[in-house]
Amino acid sequence: MKNIFLSLVTLALLSSTAAVANDGSLKIMCGSVGKEFSLCMAGVKTCSQKLGFNAEAVPAVNGSNNRFSLYSQFFAGKSPDISIFQIDVTWPALLESHLVDLRPYVSEAETKEFIPLLINNNTINEKVLALPWFIDVGILYYRKDLLEKYNKPVPQTWEELFDTAAYIQKAERAAGNKNMWGYVFQGKAYEGLTVNAMEWLKSFGTNFYDADGNVTVNSLKAKEALKLFTSNIGKTIPIGVLNYAEEDSRGTFQSGNAVFMRNWPYSYNLAQAKNSQIKGKVGLSPLPKGGKTGNYAGALGGWQLAVSKYAPDKKKAAAMVKCLTGYTEQKRRAIEGGYTPTRNALHADKSIARKTTYLKYFGSNTDHFVQRPSRVTGRKYNQISAAIWNAFHKALSQGSKANTSNALDTLAKKMKNLTPKKQVRK
Amino acid sequence: MTMHTTVSSNFEEDLPSKSIPKVRRTCPPKTNFLAQKSYHAWLFLAPVILVLLCVAAWPLFRTISLSFTDADLNDLASAGLIGFENYAFILSDSEWQQSLRNTILFALISVSLETIFGLCVALLLNKEFRGRFIVRTAVLVPWAIPTVVSAKMWGWMLHDIYGVMNVIFLNLHIISTPLAWTADSSLAFFSVVMVDVWKTTPFMALLLLAGLQMLPKECYEASKVDGIHPLKLFTKVTLPLLMPALIVAVIFRTLDALRIFDLIYVLTSGSAETMSMSVYARQQLFDFQNVGVGSAASTILFIIIAFISIIYLYAGKKIQQDA
Numbered sequence: 003m004k005n006i007f008l009s010l011v012t013l014a015l016l017s018s019t020a021a022v023a024n025d026g027s028l029k030i031m032c033g034s035v036g037k038e039f040s041l042c043m044a045g046v047k048t049c050s051q052k053l054g055f056n057a058e059a060v061p062a063v064n065g066s067n068n069r070f071s072l073y074s075q076f077f078a079g080k081s082p083d084i085s086i087f088q089i090d091v092t093w094p095a096l097l098e099s100h101l102v103d104l105r106p107y108v109s110e111a112e113t114k115e116f117i118p119l120l121i122n123n124n125t126i127n128e129k130v131l132a133l134p135w136f137i138d139v140g141i142l143y144y145r146k147d148l149l150e151k152y153n154k155p156v157p158q159t160w161e162e163l164f165d166t167a168a169y170i171q172k173a174e175r176a177a178g179n180k181n182m183w184g185y186v187f188q189g190k191a192y193e194g195l196t197v198n199a200m201e202w203l204k205s206f207g208t209n210f211y212d213a214d215g216n217v218t219v220n221s222l223k224a225k226e227a228l229k230l231f232t233s234n235i236g237k238t239i240p241i242g243v244l245n246y247a248e249e250d251s252r253g254t255f256q257s258g259n260a261v262f263m264r265n266w267p268y269s270y271n272l273a274q275a276k277n278s279q280i281k282g283k284v285g286l287s288p289l290p291k292g293g294k295t296g297n298y299a300g301a302l303g304g305w306q307l308a309v310s311k312y313a314p315d316k317k318k319a320a321a322m323v324k325c326l327t328g329y330t331e332q333k334r335r336a337i338e339g340g341y342t343p344t345r346n347a348l349h350a351d352k353s354i355a356r357k358t359t360y361l362k363y364f365g366s367n368t369d370h371f372v373q374r375p376s377r378v379t380g381r382k383y384n385q386i387s388a389a390i391w392n393a394f395h396k397a398l399s400q401g402s403k404a405n406t407s408n409a410l411d412t413l414a415k416k417m418k419n420l421t422p423k424k425q426v427r428k
Numbered sequence: 429m430t431m432h433t434t435v436s437s438n439f440e441e442d443l444p445s446k447s448i449p450k451v452r453r454t455c456p457p458k459t460n461f462l463a464q465k466s467y468h469a470w471l472f473l474a475p476v477i478l479v480l481l482c483v484a485a486w487p488l489f490r491t492i493s494l495s496f497t498d499a500d501l502n503d504l505a506s507a508g509l510i511g512f513e514n515y516a517f518i519l520s521d522s523e524w525q526q527s528l529r530n531t532i533l534f535a536l537i538s539v540s541l542e543t544i545f546g547l548c549v550a551l552l553l554n555k556e557f558r559g560r561f562i563v564r565t566a567v568l569v570p571w572a573i574p575t576v577v578s579a580k581m582w583g584w585m586l587h588d589i590y591g592v593m594n595v596i597f598l599n600l601h602i603i604s605t606p607l608a609w610t611a612d613s614s615l616a617f618f619s620v621v622m623v624d625v626w627k628t629t630p631f632m633a634l635l636l637l638a639g640l641q642m643l644p645k646e647c648y649e650a651s652k653v654d655g656i657h658p659l660k661l662f663t664k665v666t667l668p669l670l671m672p673a674l675i676v677a678v679i680f681r682t683l684d685a686l687r688i689f690d691l692i693y694v695l696t697s698g699s700a701e702t703m704s705m706s707v708y709a710r711q712q713l714f715d716f717q718n719v720g721v722g723s724a725a726s727t728i729l730f731i732i733i734a735f736i737s738i739i740y741l742y743a744g745k746k747i748q749q750d751a
Binding site for chain 2: 067070071075077097099100181190241244253381385391392395396399
């Protein structure tokens with residue numbers, strides 16, 4: 003098996019590098035979810051004309067776990083083929099040794115034009131490793147029509163959400179809508195579940211780690227939060243969520259089979275599109291609080307542009323990154339694609355805010371953003387995240403029978419072992 | 429060695445023995461002939477050996493040597509030797525133990541089912557009937573679809589909310605509420621086995637059909653004359669004669685099943701509960717960038733597969749000798 007596996011890897015490497023055979027132009031690897039790639043291509047074209055050199059966009063594989071594997075192989079081979087990589091919020095620490103420090107190319111005043119939270123996220127050991135390109139935040143989608151029909155308010159706490167979900171689900175099923183469920187989210191064993199779990203914990207006033215980097219995933223609040231979700235599996239949450247990624251949960255919600263859904267802002271335009279079964283029936287709200295004293299919490303996602311250490315011309319690459327994350331280009335992306343910008347000036351601009359789903363509904367308040375613990379975990383992020391999603395997945399799959407206390411104690415032990423000891427923490 | 433001796437003895441017999449003195453008769457022609465023969469053999473084999481060395485031996489050697497290091501995908505050059513540490517880690521890792529159990533159970537159940545169904549299909553297709561050609565071709569369709577595509581297709585068909593399988597089973601009153609085939613951990617394993625059986629039974633059937641068509645007609649004609657019961661004919665004649673083909677087919681499938689990756693990766697949630705050994709190795713290699721641990725996992729998988737193949741080959745030989 004090994005030989006086949008390795009030769010496949012070699013083959014994949016060869017073909018991926020062959021696909022971007024160097025013709026001297028600067029290559030930018032960007033995502034291709036929905037409209038993403040065509041927007042990237044247009045932006046690269048504009049910027050290359052403006053800067054006066056050839057540049058070309060190359061599509062990356064979708065799904066952040068797979069994309070990380072692809073990038074790792076480029077970096078392991080020290081490949082000069084791709085100069086600029088579009089990287090996830092959790093990757094700067096993981097890819098630190100392969101990315102160029104952008105400080106020589108970007109002045110401090112220029113970095114201050116970005117939302118501070120994002121620049122901080124991309125700053126590892128005082129090196130600015132990437133410039134933020136667009137933001138994603140976890141939000142709650144609800145069926146406006148159903149809440150109105152049953153005279154229920156938009157839920158402010160998770161407890162309220164599950165009560166409303168149970169009520170509407172029961173009534174709708176009695177009315178013949180047999181497949182109706184209360185709440186769907188991303189419950190597959192992958193990064194998305196870590197994101198959801200972090201939002202639950204934060205809404206209950208806790209997190210995976212405390213501010214000093216101590217593991218707090220087995221705090222009483224965390225156990226209470228997980229208990230609430232495991233006890234709703236099979237009742238208001240379909241067991242199927244255990245295999246749902248973003249698009250699967252959207253499928254269930256958009257086919258009219260769920261009252262509530264947690265997802266990123268991209269689903270809104272699709273749910274409100276002409277061919278959608280729930281067009282005009284969708285409302286947006288922050289994810290609920292955990293109990294009356296909890297917090298509103300939305301996980302911070304989104305993508306950054308970084309320059310590879312193996313890029314042939316780092317100066318040109320940095321200029322391209324600056325242009326693509328610049329004011330004009332981000333404004334165009336916000337208007338044409340609804341992508342949430344990362345610049346303070348664009349958040350303040352009302353005409354832009356109206357065009358992007360997130361800013362339109364939530365404004366530019368960043369207080370309830372929660373970041374994944376990639377700074378504390380450093381190079382171990384993927385391993386710790388996998389430990390988290392596996393533990394939560396296992397507990398959820400046991401439903402109301404799950405012993406959430408034991409599950410989180412075991413997870414905490416595992417996380418303590420994995421968390422780097424001498425990590426420099428801010 | 430055996431081949432050489434047979435060749436030389438045949439050669440000696442063919443020679444007109446009386447006219448030539450004994451010494452000249454045996455030695456010189458034999459060496460020339462054999463040397464030339466083996467020279468040509470090596471010449472023709474060289475490209476294949478070269479290719480095999482590049483694509484099989486070298487990666488295998490690299491993997492095994494990397495498995496004794498703390499290699500990191502971020503910086504392969506600075507890898508240092510750490511002895512058997514990776515192996516110790518893997519063998520004590522509960523996720524690895526789970527993946528080992530999953531893989532072996534999967535291989536056992538799916539290969540058994542595929543052998544039974546494949547044999548039934550092969551026996552059926554071995555009979556003459558109208559439209560046999562079309563049926564033979566149609567049977568191969570699941571095997572012809574790339575696994576990733578069929579896994580994704582089954583993923584949609586088995587979806588808990590909008591999957592067609594739930595609708596069919598509900599209408600047939602086999603189930604009373606829709607099931608989450610790929611998400612529910614108690615069902616996910618069953619779903620993987622089912623899709624694998626659906627996909628690979630044609631392969632099994634084809635291999636066995638080829639074996640069936642090679643069987644000597646005389647045995648069947650003789651048994652017809654003797655009026656032997658069909659069931660007895662099957663157990664006493666067909667099955668023993670088919671054994672070599674059956675063993676080859678089962679070995680192929682077992683080796684394939686032990687390194688199952690794509691179906692589980694695409695169809696299930698990817699949790700440690702449903703992980704296979706290959707999924708574990710890939711996760712260590714690329715997601716966690718632990719090339720050392722990933723290589724060690726791959727090496728263990730390689731050893732397991734090699735071990736099982738040897739047992740099969742040995743058992744096969746034994747069965748044939750006994751028969």
